[in-house]
Amino acid sequence: MKTESRLEKVLRAGHFAVTAECGPPKGSDVSVLETKSAHLRGYVDAVNVTDNQTAIVRMSSVAACAILKGLGVEPVLQMVTRDRNRIALQSDLFGAYALGIRNVLCLTGDHQTFGNQKQAVGVFDLDSTQLIRTVRDMRDNGKIIGGEDIQGAPKMFIGAAENPFADPVTWRVVRLSKKIDAGVDFIQTQCIFNVDRFSEFMHQARDMGLTQKVSILAGITPIKSVGMARYMATKVAGMDIPDEVIARVAGVPKDKQADEGIRIAVETIQKVREIKGVAGIHLMAIEWEHRVPEILEAAGLEKRPEV
Amino acid sequence: MIVAELKPINEIRNMIDRYSSILVVGCDSCVAECAAGGQRETMLLAAALKLSYGRENKGPRITEAWLDRQCVDDFIDRIADQVPEHEAILSLGCGAGVQALARVYTDKPIIPALNTLFIGETQMRGVWQENCLGCGQCKLGYFGAVCPVTRCSKKLMNGPCGGSKGGQCEVNSEIQCGWDMIIRRLEGLGELDRLSEYVPPVDWSTSHSGGPRRVVREDQKP
Numbered sequence: 001m002k003t004e005s006r007l008e009k010v011l012r013a014g015h016f017a018v019t020a021e022c023g024p025p026k027g028s029d030v031s032v033l034e035t036k037s038a039h040l041r042g043y044v045d046a047v048n049v050t051d052n053q054t055a056i057v058r059m060s061s062v063a064a065c066a067i068l069k070g071l072g073v074e075p076v077l078q079m080v081t082r083d084r085n086r087i088a089l090q091s092d093l094f095g096a097y098a099l100g101i102r103n104v105l106c107l108t109g110d111h112q113t114f115g116n117q118k119q120a121v122g123v124f125d126l127d128s129t130q131l132i133r134t135v136r137d138m139r140d141n142g143k144i145i146g147g148e149d150i151q152g153a154p155k156m157f158i159g160a161a162e163n164p165f166a167d168p169v170t171w172r173v174v175r176l177s178k179k180i181d182a183g184v185d186f187i188q189t190q191c192i193f194n195v196d197r198f199s200e201f202m203h204q205a206r207d208m209g210l211t212q213k214v215s216i217l218a219g220i221t222p223i224k225s226v227g228m229a230r231y232m233a234t235k236v237a238g239m240d241i242p243d244e245v246i247a248r249v250a251g252v253p254k255d256k257q258a259d260e261g262i263r264i265a266v267e268t269i270q271k272v273r274e275i276k277g278v279a280g281i282h283l284m285a286i287e288w289e290h291r292v293p294e295i296l297e298a299a300g301l302e303k304r305p306e307v
Numbered sequence: 308m309i310v311a312e313l314k315p316i317n318e319i320r321n322m323i324d325r326y327s328s329i330l331v332v333g334c335d336s337c338v339a340e341c342a343a344g345g346q347r348e349t350m351l352l353a354a355a356l357k358l359s360y361g362r363e364n365k366g367p368r369i370t371e372a373w374l375d376r377q378c379v380d381d382f383i384d385r386i387a388d389q390v391p392e393h394e395a396i397l398s399l400g401c402g403a404g405v406q407a408l409a410r411v412y413t414d415k416p417i418i419p420a421l422n423t424l425f426i427g428e429t430q431m432r433g434v435w436q437e438n439c440l441g442c443g444q445c446k447l448g449y450f451g452a453v454c455p456v457t458r459c460s461k462k463l464m465n466g467p468c469g470g471s472k473g474g475q476c477e478v479n480s481e482i483q484c485g486w487d488m489i490i491r492r493l494e495g496l497g498e499l500d501r502l503s504e505y506v507p508p509v510d511w512s513t514s515h516s517g518g519p520r521r522v523v524r525e526d527q528k529p
Contacts, residue, residue, distance in 0.1 A: 082461070086508060108461050108468050111478050122461065129465035130508045145508060163469030168490050174503070175466045182465075182505055190469060237470030237477035 002139065002185070005102040005157035006074045007046040009307035010280075011186065011215045016273065017280030018301050019076065019188065019217060020044040020292055023053060024064035033064060037071040039289040043296050045304055046103055048188070048282070051078040055115025062092055066099040076159060077101050080109025085125035086134070090144050093135060097154030105159040105188065106131040110237060129182045132160055136183030158183060162216075163190035164201035165240035173204040180213050187214055188282040191221035191232075193241040193264075195271050202275050211277030218272040221284045222295060223261030226250040262295055269299040308337035308428070309401040310435045311344060311421040316355060322418045323356075323397055326367060330393040331356070331420070332386060332408070333373035334400040341435050344399030344421050346373045352399065352420060368393070377404030383411045390415060443513030443520065449501050451492035456509070458485025464506040 001008060010017045020040050025032035040047055047068060051061040065075035077096050079089060093104065108128040112120045126134065135158050137143050142153040160179045164172055176187065192198045198218065205211050223229045226249045233241040245264065252260045265283075272278050281301070285292050296302040323329055331353045339345025353371045360366060372389055374382045377400030390396065395416040398405045402423040409417040425437035440457045447454055456462050460478045467486030470477025474487045493499045511517070 108463060110470070111460055113478050124462040125511065126508050127461070127463040127465050128468075129505065133505065133507075161469065166467065166469045167471050167473055167484075168467070168487055171467060171486075171490055178465055178503070178505060238468075238472060 003102055003155045003157045005046075006307060007076070007103055008157040008185065010045045010305060013305065013307055015045075015280075015305045015307070016301065017046075017215070017217060018044045018296060018304065019046045019048060019280065019282045020289070021048045021050065021282070021284045021286070022064070022068065022073075022289065023050045023287065024059035024061065026056065026058050028059060030067060033067050034071060036289045037068055037073045039292055041071070041073050042304065043293050043302055044283070045280075046074040046076050048076040048078055048105060051080045051107070051109065052083060052115070053078075054110050055082065055112045055117065055120075057115070057117060062096045062099070062101070065096065065101045069100050074103070075101055076103040076105050078105045078107060079131065080107045081124055081126045081128060081131055082109035082112060082122055083120075085123050086145055089126065089131065090134065090138075093138065093154050093156070094150070094152075097156065098152075102155075102157060103159060104135055104156045105161065106135065106184070107161055114237075128160060129179055132158055132179055132182040132184050140183075157185050159186045159188060160184045161190070162187050163238045164192075164198050165190055165194060166238045172201060173208060173210070176205060176210055176214075177208060180210060184214055186279070187216045189216065189219040190238055190240075191219045191284060192268055192272060193221075193239075193245050195268060197240060198272065199275055202277050206277050211279075215279035216277060217280040217282040218269075218275075218278050219282050219284060220265050220268055220272075221286065222265035222288065222291065223249055223257075224288065225254070225257045225261070229261075262291065262298070265295055266298045269295075269301070308340055308426070309403070309423060310341045310425050310427045310437070311338050311401050311423045312341075313343055313348065313352065313399075314420055314422055316359060319352075319356070319397070319418070319420055320359065323367075323395060326394040326416070328368040328393045329356075329370070329395050329397050330386065330389055331369060331371050331397045332377065332399065333371070334375075334377035334398075334404050335373055336376045336378075338399060338401055338404075338421060340429060342433075344401075349373050349399050352397075374400075377401075378407045380407075380411060383407060441514070442509070442511070443517075444510060449506075450489045451496060451498065451501075453485060453488045453492055455485055455489060458483070458488060460485075462509075464509060466502065 022036045049061045049064045061078050065077045068075045106128045112122050135156050138153050139155045162176050229246045229249050232239050249257050333349030334344050353369050372386050376382045397418045397420050399420045405419045426439040427435050427437045430436050442456050460476050471484040476482035476484045
């Protein structure tokens, strides 16, 4: 074991892991986290706490992670390099570990023009791959960028994102390989609606021996309505939703679309479980945390292993 | 070259309305190439200002002039005779030209008529593209002569982000994905292997992050 992370224990023991996502409130209201965590506690191995996702200002992910931990949920700290330079990122890693956080997901982040502070400077001092290497060097070598020793090294289980559906297609697996070389332990993928393309990505990853080196969690997002599906297909960066998926949701009455979306999510979970090298799922039920238990029950994944 | 754009005339008027005589000074280098501040644009702006004041029966004295380069003392000196006759200078130079005039003509207000935008190239008539941020450590040799610091909206050094789609950037469809360009070009050159190595964090101390930069060369001094 490299860390004290529960997620690492689950994956190392060979269990099919389940992670979920929790967006912090747009403010300081702790009750939002209390409500969301009540839906997730016991059903998942760890919960990602988003870091000002889509560049919308929210409660800091470090603070929300610490609160979730106190509520009995294992947090995964998302960190984007968009808003903080290497001084602030490294400082927050020290603080996060001191607060009991054991998992970190290294991201570059959506560009600030997507959010509600469009005039902000984009920092991008590091990229996500460089952040991975930074966290690894802290853990394995006890050093910060530049090589200085640290007092009490944070030992984080290191994650990153990968989008099998972005372009250029030939580059996606090369990029995954670079992240592995940088020191990543687990990958959460972009939401999968195009299972064939994801399967091809996994095939390439297996051929390069990458699934031996990193645990890949398949990204799953239940569609709430045909409006959401169309919005994600056209407006969300790097999303691939085949027309037949949209048509399937559009083909049922409005009040039944959410159930249809959940059925698609459950079927997708079942399909990705069959793909060799998939180590678990990452369920991104955006502002829909209360439906996570029924999705996992339908997929037969509601019982989490004791580790 | 430096690429710039003319400010809206109302904004210029807000800054110069207080003066009774204005020397409008163009620059025939970069900003002439991008059709923002050359001889032609200087004459057009002076004419537009005269018309604008004329409509309000106001008549500040407006004189046109232009310099081959507004950022070099030898050229700046060529308007030395005209400067004392005017209350202020309206510069169609880039930010460097405006500040060079202010350094030389210490007792004159210097007002910018342009918004200075970037270091770039003329891709075709009417199209200028930013392609250098002046980071002070050119790495174009490793990236197929496409700059990841400038052409990637997130300055990524280790490959494209997940928002690259069909060769376009996630920021908007008008922006080409810099990493898509890097990969295609290196693929064409048979040098994709240059991208397999991990690229460590950039040393930004040679960029503007290290403070305003200055080059001093004893061998070039008079």
